[in-house]
Amino acid sequence: MPEAPPPATIIPGPAELFAGYLKIGLFGFGGVAAWARRVIVEERHWLTERDYAEVLGLGQVLPGPNVGNAAVMIGRRFHGLSGALLATAGLYCAPFVILVLLCLFYDRYGQLPAVAPVMAGIAAGAAGMVIGTAFKMAGKLKLRPEAVAILLLATIGAAWLGLPLPVIVLVLGPISIALSLWRAGLIGGTGAAR
């Protein structure tokens, strides 16, 4: 398979792990998955595109937020239990503090700060950021045709048909795994490897 050699990756120290996840949580407005990929793959080179996508895929089928699950798994990979705790704490602490402040504001004034127009504009930017990230990942991973079909089915099911996400994951996940194993020549006779 003609693929560029994976770029060198860097093992983050505990403090860097925490700082990286702090940034993901703080900037992750409306699209934490996009920021997580940006920081982990593009900015800090902790994982390759493919490695990160695989961790995220696993995080997706487990209950809980995909990025949160990925934080546990990535933190564990680099620094065991303390890594998992540091990554998780980094991810949630800034948004949690902001949320507490918003709650206090809401309690006192009975409404949110009057920033709705700014927020609507940022939300539009974030929507594009999330879409662009999906395109970028799909492009860099050079997905096979059957994988692109699964990707589009997941998108159509969730965005337009409004199917519950567990249903999509539990139906498409096994099909996609089977196709991937078949492609690797591990099931269905000789398969279609190479």
Place this chain on the structure above:
Amino acid sequence: MILQILLTFSILSLVAIGGANAVLPEMHRQLVELHGWLDDATFSQLYALAQAAPGPNILVASVMGWRIAGAGGMAAATFGMLVPAAILAWYVAGLMHRLRGAAWLKPAQGGLVPVAIGLILAAGITMAEAAHSHGVMPIIVVAISTLFVWRTNYSPLWVLAGGGVLGAIFLG
């Protein structure tokens, strides 16, 4: 009460395949219909409040806990929502590590990748549709932002800031 909140959100945590948006209907059923802790309107308002903060949407649980029982409720809901799923992820990561020599593991994991990317794309499209309710301008922002993040390696902060400025000018 606090214990009940902890228990309720722990259960939600373990059924939340797909994250916060996937578990929202069940969260509504538990908090509004079963326990009667919140009414419909409050539930929607709190959801909007959580959306206004950065970070993972799952923290919507924290806001709900806070409204139900103050700081203790917030702590219980956050802990309940995050910890069971995180423990499961920890053990699955350990399992993957033990299986790492198996020839089928990488292709099997690779099979989950298109599902994950497809759901990210769907989340972006849903956000774009919500933005469209503010008119045409946000859709232009979405298009520019998509191209910017897809085709360049510059920080997405630029499009978020640009979107915020345009929003203040045109939507204010």
